[in-house]
Amino acid sequence: MSGDWRADKRARTRARIQEAALELFLEQGFDATTVARIAERAGVSHMTFFRYFPTKEDVVLQDGYDPMLEEMIRSRPAGEPPVTRIRTAVRDGLALVYDADRDALLARTRLLLSTPGLRAGLWENQEGTQRLFERALGGPDADGRSPLRVRAAAAACLAALVTALTAWVEGDGAEPLPDLVDEAFDALRAEFG
Amino acid sequence: MSGDWRADKRARTRARIQEAALELFLEQGFDATTVARIAERAGVSHMTFFRYFPTKEDVVLQDGYDPMLEEMIRSRPAGEPPVTRIRTAVRDGLALVYDADRDALLARTRLLLSTPGLRAGLWENQEGTQRLFERALGGPDADGRSPLRVRAAAAACLAALVTALTAWVEGDGAEPLPDLVDEAFDALRAEFG
DNA sequence: TTTTTTGTGTTAGTCAATAACATGTTACTG
DNA sequence: CAGTAACATGTTATTGACTAACACAAAAAA
Numbered sequence: 350m351s352g353d354w355r356a357d358k359r360a361r362t363r364a365r366i367q368e369a370a371l372e373l374f375l376e377q378g379f380d381a382t383t384v385a386r387i388a389e390r391a392g393v394s395h396m397t398f399f400r401y402f403p404t405k406e407d408v409v410l411q412d413g414y415d416p417m418l419e420e421m422i423r424s425r426p427a428g429e430p431p432v433t434r435i436r437t438a439v440r441d442g443l444a445l446v447y448d449a450d451r452d453a454l455l456a457r458t459r460l461l462l463s464t465p466g467l468r469a470g471l472w473e474n475q476e477g478t479q480r481l482f483e484r485a486l487g488g489p490d491a492d493g494r495s496p497l498r499v500r501a502a503a504a505a506c507l508a509a510l511v512t513a514l515t516a517w518v519e520g521d522g523a524e525p526l527p528d529l530v531d532e533a534f535d536a537l538r539a540e541f542g
Numbered sequence: 543m544s545g546d547w548r549a550d551k552r553a554r555t556r557a558r559i560q561e562a563a564l565e566l567f568l569e570q571g572f573d574a575t576t577v578a579r580i581a582e583r584a585g586v587s588h589m590t591f592f593r594y595f596p597t598k599e600d601v602v603l604q605d606g607y608d609p610m611l612e613e614m615i616r617s618r619p620a621g622e623p624p625v626t627r628i629r630t631a632v633r634d635g636l637a638l639v640y641d642a643d644r645d646a647l648l649a650r651t652r653l654l655l656s657t658p659g660l661r662a663g664l665w666e667n668q669e670g671t672q673r674l675f676e677r678a679l680g681g682p683d684a685d686g687r688s689p690l691r692v693r694a695a696a697a698a699c700l701a702a703l704v705t706a707l708t709a710w711v712e713g714d715g716a717e718p719l720p721d722l723v724d725e726a727f728d729a730l731r732a733e734f735g
Numbered sequence: 736t737t738t739t740t741t742g743t744g745t746t747a748g749t750c751a752a753t754a755a756c757a758t759g760t761t762a763c764t765g
Numbered sequence: 766c767a768g769t770a771a772c773a774t775g776t777t778a779t780t781g782a783c784t785a786a787c788a789c790a791a792a793a794a795a
Contacts, residue, residue, distance in 0.1 A: 354761080355772075362773090383750065394775050399752065432733050469662040486733075497722065498729035501705040505730050508697035516690045529690065536691035537698050540625050540679075542735045547792090548741075555742095576781065587744050592783065 363401050366391040370408040375456060379409075379464040406470040409461060415477055418442050422485045431486045435506050436534045438485075444527040455522045462518050475507060482506050509533040556594050559584040563601040568649060572602075572657040599663040602654060608670055611635050615678045624679045628699050629727045631678075637720045648715045655711050668700060675699050702726040 369390040373382040384405055388395040402408050421438035429437075446454055461467050482503035487494060494502075513529040562583040566575040577598055581588040595601050614631035622630075639647055654660045675696035680687060687695075706722040 359773085384752090385750085395751095396753095396776080397774060400773080403752090405751070465666060469666045472665040473658060473662045495725070495729075497705065497709045497725050498732065500709070501702050501726040501729035502733040504701035504705050505698040505734070508701040509694050512690065512694040512697045516693070532688070532690050533694040536688075536694035537730070537734045539691065540695040541698070541730045552742085577783085578781080588782095589745085589784095590743060593742080596783090598782070 367408055410470050410474040419481055435485055440527045440530045447526045459518045479503050479507050560601055603663050603667040612674055628675055628678055632703055633720045633723045640719045652711045672696050672700050
């Protein structure tokens with residue numbers, strides 16, 4: 350088989366570029382770091398960089414959390430109200446990353462939220478997450494929910510998630526992230542109930 | 543006084559650039575239109591373009607709706623629940639633009655939502671709108687609402703607004719926009735109640 | 736009139752992103 | 766094993782957004 354070999358190498362090159370980029374971004378800031386410099390540190394040419402990541406922003410934006418989130422939503426009891434399933438899955442999924450990698454998550458999220466260019470890309474990137482929520486809301490037990498209703502609820506869940514992340518970063522990670530997620534979802538229940 | 547004369551001329555130049563840009567964007571698409579071409583049609587140099595708009599995206603993104611929205615929120619009865627005030631203000635404010643300028647609003651919104659670069663900038667731009675909602679929620683009668691709760695609710699309102707706009711564009715403007723805003727807010731009440 | 740302010744143009748530059756083409760390296764095939 | 770196809774990477778050149786430096790003109794203020 351050939352794929353194994355190549356896929357492995359590809360994955361390693363990809364990781365090397367991503368690490369080099371994150372280091373440089375944290376050292377000098379996103380805007381002050383050129384793609385050429387990242388490529389240099391990763392030991393590749395700037396063209397190779399763009400073959401792995403379509404834009405400079407994507408090096409930071411691509412997190413692979415969606416599959417895990419989807420799994421966590423699926424594993425929730427079927428009877429639960431959809432929004433609750435999403436809420437719990439988000440809280441517990443984030444808790445996993447939080448426990449394993451708190452500091453890295455904090456640094457990356459701070460970078461993401463404090464750099465205008467990256468913030469903008471964030472929402473673009475989370476279109477995937479929104480559709481994931483829509484599937485959870487409009488799936489099997491979508492009792493008469495209109496598409497608009499499904500989308501509005503999914504967008505609100507995403508808003509809660511991002512709000513929690515923002516508050517977490519602004520408090521410098523003092524409060525436990527999962528608690529903030531809970532608070533954000535509670536806020537929507539209280540305000541829209 | 544000097545300012546009057548100058549301010550007028552500035553405003554006219556600004557409007558000329560914005561019109562030229564919108565025309566070209568609708569004719570050829572956002573990406574296919576260069577700043578140089580916009581400047582040419584507006585009769586200015588490309589440097590002048592950037593003196594009026596910091597980025598190419600800002601020509602489309604800058605709508606001046608926030609002051610009107612703020613006024614409409616303020617003019618709501620004080621006893622009303624904050625989310626209802628926002629909801630009504632958004633619906634009625636949008637209805638004003640809708641009645642006066644439906645086709646232009648549709649074209650501009652479609653352009654905004656269908657161009658990746660502009661979509662990304664949308665959220666960045668609406669940070670102002672979100673803070674406006676936060677003022678409405680956390681203002682005088684913020685009975686024990688935590689900052690996080692205020693922000694989560696404001697973000698959800700914004701999500702409802704954008705969801706309604708998206709649905710409106712996707713349906714090619716068939717449904718009246720104000721109705722969609724109502725539906726989106728109803729969805730949140732139903733889903734989070 | 737002189738001086739300063741303000742708006743604009745010109746020119747030259749940086750940097751992200753794309754395209755075209757060359758090269759080396761690994762995998763298949765006879 | 767020779768040869769060829771497939772793939773990853775590099776080199777070079779180009780476009781286009783955006784910035785900085787400096788020059789110039791016209792109107793405002795002195």
